[in-house]
Amino acid sequence: MTTPSLQDGINEAGSPVDLLWRPDDAPWTPPVVEPEHAGWRQEQHAWHSAVALSDLSHHMSDTVVEGPDATRLLSEVSANDYRDFAVGRAKQFVPVAPDGNIITDGILLREAEQRYLLSGVPAAQNWVGYHGARGGYDVEFSTDPDSRHRGGGPPRLFRYQVQGPLAGELVAAVFGGPLPPIRFFHTAPVELRGRRFRALRHGMAGQPGFEFFGEWRHGAAVEEALLRAGERFGLVRVGGLAYPTASMDSGWIPSPTPAIYTAPELSGYREHLPLRSYEGVRPLTGSFFSPDIEDHYCTPYELGYGRSISFDHEFIGRDALRAAKDDVRRTKVTLEFDPADVRAVLGDDFVHGYARNRVEVDGALVGVTHQTDSFDPAGTVLSLALVDREHARPGTGVHVAWGEHPGPGTDPDADLGFPRIRATVHPAPYGEHARTRYRLNP
Template structure:
């Protein structure tokens, strides 16, 4: 019998006795890194990675005749075209236009959908009684694996022995994989990813997670697949230019007291999970809220329907206040931070080299720093990471439009309020900094098809 004081290993991937460090944010032990962070961060540029660390993905199934209306009322996205087998990056805002939740939304049937990371906010509307729908929490029943990088399609085709070239960006379809035992397992393959490069997700039942993971890993060996841990996964959002809750901004839950009341005692869990606010931006939670316009998601916002936050977002589209950019941190100023640990007197706050801390024992950490121009705050720096590929310390910054020109120089305030602080020079650079072929633009017909694989479109 397991010691109840022990944290269990993740049920979503096999135990590897060679793994030395783990993270417990999700309530189970998930590998921190596998082959070393340098190899892992290069995987989505050179080969591909396999990642299981996002589980559980807060999967929530919604079905019923009013399901589409619910999404149209609560999401900024257009639902004029949303066929079965499609998916969307769904963004939910409050009346002020600030983001309350965002995640993937898959249409799996005429009146059936599965959401990822929209819970618990989407549950709030399901349980409101205003819609003829039924919600089902699938947490603990399903898994999701990410396979991302230029060799990802070849790896999955080798694992499934099936031609997957027909799956277009943001589309998903059923597939099958034969695992080591000889069992044929039903899965779903979706073309999407957080790394910017060609990427897919594999979805299935939790009881099939370990053998499916093992089969994909085995099939990926000839292609140089790398497993990535929680350290590196938290780094690819900044490089790819995909802002994420906690890493880059905070969900504006406290602006909706009715939602807080709906959560009841569960709010204690969420408050603890997202309680750690770090960085020179200080303890003001509201300063870390953001909206889809400031984050570069204007293309997702469609005004062909009424939705919560429409009026506020229309005003922002008409007169944008900020543009999101990448900041490249000055190397000498970074070295000065480290040099302070070899000098007498108070040192600067330590700068963890690979990235700001985003995972803690009990939840996630939001590290946000002030960005100044001539001593005046003009933006916030968030999601700092070291890009091994671009050999630069970078972060994302929704910055005042007047200071968004590429090549401009600003200052990032490093250090907690009340501690020794340093102004680090930074250069405004392109967003995203990732400039390799992107998933949505890649023509997979140029990628060799697996010889002998079954083609769905044959």
Template sequence: MTDLLGHQFTETAVTAPPATARTPTTAPSPQILLYTRLRKSPYFWKSRAHGVAMYSVYNHTYHPRHYGDPVAEYWHLLDSVTLWDVGVERQLEISGPDAFDFTNMLVPRDLHKCAVGQCKYVFITAPDGGIINDPILLRVDENRFWLSLADSDVRLWAMGLAHTGGWDVEIKEVDVAPVQVQGPRSKEVMVELFGESVLDISYYYLRPYTLNGMDVVVSRTGYSGEVGYEIYLYNASRDADQLWDAVWQAGEPYDIRPIGPCHIRRIEAGMLSYGSDITLDTNPMEVGYDYRWMVDLDQEADFIGKDALRRVRETGVSRLMVGLEIGGDPLGSYNDGSMIEPFEVVEPSATHRASIGRVTSACYSPRLERNIGLAMLDIDFTQLGTNVVVETPSGPQAGVVVEKPFVDPGKRTPRS
């Protein structure tokens, strides 16, 4: 054959590769890319040196999920003391003359009941009542608040509200990053670091300290359901290594170990995970009666979503988050890649299995020796003892609605 330029060539038949060559394969454990685009906690290199085995991305930041054995981490949290890199909890500072009124508008809790030096677990709600975030709020000064953020872009939301409303506030992410010291021996480690006065910090209160020239805020908070503290480090980008080393040295006599957030323990405690159990499509009235105290509809001050949530209170909810016990083979630890998608929940009828909700977080509890989970179900299926069917990875399994939290419903342990 001749082409347009008069060149001679021989036509060669092109054969398709065997079909098997084009068959896609699924990597059983795909990696997460470590590169420059995603942010790193100030403690990234220190925690990584201990052998982080799995990361996720949280607030656009690499987050250590576990160090190889989530179940061993669970038992060590229950028995001893653990150190967590939670620098992903970005600190959004709200300050200025209007800081109190502006922050009080963001959240459904009445901050007139939050003293300087106190912390509150809060929801940030949208105009329709949906949950934008569920941070820990720290009132570090009269007109200065930190929001220790869960995984959503609250900074942009708050900046937009402040600009549109003409509020006299400064909203910025500050160079403050926490670590968590959690477990029954955490008090001993904290005394080594800060002295006996640290024992005077009440549950959900805070106190400033200086440690080896580093300014910190210590709070009696944590995401474990156990006794624990968070140490918020100023100038974290500069001093993170020094703080990590100080905590590690103080904890070595008490067998301190680094772990990721222990999802087995937080599910036992009924603690919510933003993006899993709650989202913008969830309102505070739906997440269980044990969280309704976080919405003060009778306060004089207005807050975003107040009218919508008042309507929800008047009309009632159509679904509710409950605790489930789930049959079948042991599930994983939730943070080990064993629960990629929520589990569908259906009616137990053999002839008509309509969807009635989803299990949003589930795991096998080693001490309870059963599978447990948090599930958002249609309101007609939320009475204690209600039987349901859960579509697990190993097939349909019997489920029953039970009390949550599954362990320590009065939170006596973290308060002790």
């Protein structure tokens, strides 16, 4: 029996939006890890006031791209600059469709001269694998899915992230002294009691931090060492409810809609992707509804990836992306919800969600939310949104329509009686440390 393709699903549903629109779909949380350890509020405060430990071993898919043509392939399917991409360095991977809109981002680490590790949601990895297999490249792929889709067995790699003002002191205690200086998004080999792995200078919340990753068989010992040393620093383990909310500090919009559902030249790609792939099951939901899937697309410039883009090489979508550079209609912002409206509309139980909700000024649509979280350090709910540039100035007042549009069959602009939540525009990243200093750290 032939496995249905994404294109089969679109054809049967009638349109990409008919396929993907699922009101009231449960928000994503990391698989396997406990939802809470100390309580999600305390866990959020830990990466601001002390030190937090997050287990990132289970929620990302990893694809190794290896071979003589690995660099050429990656260069030809992404907008990144590879000229000075040294071994041991990581970067935000930015692949775009022929129309210049983003496929989705990922984290790309150069492990060796001809070997790369691409991590994140599978959409970018699917894109690279498809073109690598059909373009005559001398390259091999090996993928380890996330723990929800692996089908049993442990991950290939462990990943533990420590971050917060005391992260440096904790790391020094674990390793018997400070690690050698590591620049932001660079890695270095480390060793702990005969176990060798790597340290990535990183921190989702913008605070000082590291990601430690290596062979799964060493993971339990590394975690135990971090927990034991962390006792005197007030270390708090972060669970699956709090971890996604770290995006609010860093200003990272996760999982934009891949721009692959409509272009005629991508019909072969849609026929290649299984219907049950990430691209076929990632839901659309919220008060913002459009029957045109292209209204859900966005460019790398809108997401803040402009400095990752280089036009010094040929790549898919290059001309369209160059044109988009001079016509960036929206910008990324953080919306700070009015606390009284939060209590009246959301109550005390709301934690986290990815609904695409309407952002309005005087009743007119001016933007769309992408992630909304209760954020206890701010004392309210925050939302990452793309907003028309004329309404993106910090301090601007907007309203967020809160509700679930029923989807196809109902007018996108129908008055459905959704409550409006007052909100104020703030920069993204929201955290001052992440916005002004973090990437400048050595």
